[in-house]
Amino acid sequence: MRRRSLLSVDHLALFVRRTLLVVFGVPAALAVVMSIVDAYRSRGRRSKPFPTLPPKSTPVGDGTITTYTFGADLYDDMLAAIEGAQRQILFETYIWKGDAIGERFKRALIAAADRGVDVYVIYDAFANLVVSPRFKRFPPQVRVLRYPVYGAGWRFFDLRRYGRNHRKILVVDEDAGFVGGYNIGTAYATEWRDTHVRITGPGVWDLKRAFADFWNLHRRRFFSPSLRPLLLEMSTTWEPQIRFHRNVPRLLMFPIRAMYLEAINRASKNVWLTHAYFLPDQDLVDALRDAAHRGVDVRILVPLKSNHIVADWISRGYYSQLLEAGVRIFRFRDAMVHAKTATIDGAWTTVGTANIDRMSLTGNFEINVEVIDEAFATVLEEIFELDESNALELTSSEWEARDLHRKFTEFVLTPLRPFL
Structure with a gap:
């Protein structure tokens, strides 16, 4: 009798495994095949020109918001802000291509650090797996946080540690903060339609706080400086017309x-x-x-x-x-x-x-x-x-x-x- 019950359990387990294989395995396999075929067909395909608007600045509260819909315009202003930095640059991106545009940003950040500006950089390692390791090497005067491909360590059961860092932020001094959908790369400059904004006024402090909180949460304790002093220096001025919302999976905040x-x-x-x-x-x-x-x-x-x-x-x-x-x-x-x-x-x-x-x-x-x-x-x-x-x-x-x-x-x- 016991043997029959064990056989029944085995049959049930086999049925469940096969069902899961069909329900999830077949769609996953189809998705892989579709992605491979699409990648092959898309080789060498270039986008066509599309309509865009020039950057436009709008007064909001005690500051301004400038809107960008064309990557080349945005990159020009971001690089100009980096080159004009006096005290501090906070730069965070998801994808950072090692191409001509990526090199321009890297050189500008290193040059700023060489002239005494405090430069902090965050990038997502998984999003840049195909980028040359050479490109991802920086001199010691540039402080870099590489958000790891796998961040759970032995806590593989902790779902809070699996989210990617999909943010794109640039803050220069207290003068300007950039945020939006643009990654860094040559194709994004002219071939993709995206939207980014440049913020001045009290809202810049909220972007600085967002960067500092992420840095402090993920920095290597004995090798990376804390940005907690920066948080203590920050303005407590509120801009009632602007609010920043941050998803923080480590804290289950969405x-x-x-x-x-x-x-x-x-x-x-x-x-x-x-x-x-x-x-x-x-x-x-x-x-x-x-x-x-x-x-x-x-x-x-x-x-x-x-x-x-x-x-x-x-x-x-x-x-x-x-x-x-x-x-x-x-x-x-x-x-x-x-x-x-x-x-x-x-x-x-x-x-x-x-x-x-x-x-x-x-x-x-x-x-x-x-x-x-x-x-x-x-x-x-x-x-x-x-x-x-x-x-x-x-x-x-x-x-x-x-x-x-x-x-x-x-x-x-x-x-x-x-x-x-």
Whole structure:
């Protein structure tokens, strides 16, 4: 009798293993094949020109916010700020290519350190695995924090230690702070459509605090200096129209998702979102559908084809629900749109590093700036409308008429949604 029960348990375990293999193994294998094929097809493919606006500065509170939609413009101003630094530079990025643009930033940072400026650098090691080790070597006068590929150590069970550092920040003295979606690299200068902002005024202190907190949380205790004295020196002035929201997985803090839900749920006029990778959870889908049902003009702008084909396919699994509710979906043509922005009701905006996907909203270190200002919201609306002029709208009839193999692929990839 006992032997029969053991056999039953063994059969059950075998059935569970096989089921899990089918449910997760097949989609994972398909995702790998799709990524390889897409990478092969994309070799040598260049984006086409796309419309952009010149940098535009808007007074907000006691400072200004300058908006950038073209990488070359942004990099010129970032490098000029680094070259003009007098006391301190805080530089943090996710991807830092070892190409011509990457070298310009590296040389500028080293030159600043050579003339006596305190230079602190943070970059994500996993995002730069393919970058030459030579490029990632710095002289000792540049203080560098390499966020590790694997940060859990022996605490492999601690999910708080697995998030990537997806933030992009530059703070120079107390004069200017930059934050947004742009990584550092030649292709991003002219071939990708992204959005970044330059902030002056009291908001700069909040960016400094964000950098210092990350540095102190992850620095090597006996080899890297603490930035705690910097925190003690910081201004306590509040800028009531600007708030920075930081996702900190080590502390289980994920305010950016709540920020989006609150703003969407309060919308009465319009909700315009631009996102590189749009893979919302059901709460966010429901919030967007509810807004559309109460007459809000809800629009979502995404790439026609992003640099992550699997994310594209999985995001399409949400289109039916959104289109049925009256949400309008636009697909940016000819180039990768990598922005992470939103504008609501002509008064509320956000620009930052967080995509609307699970990795950004409940996994990675991210930072978004939330701005309550009508003039700045107008700028974001102008940018959205310009991007929309370069986009194709997806209609319900077009979506329902898609091929059977496309519907099948979306269905097979559905189990991967919780992981992206």
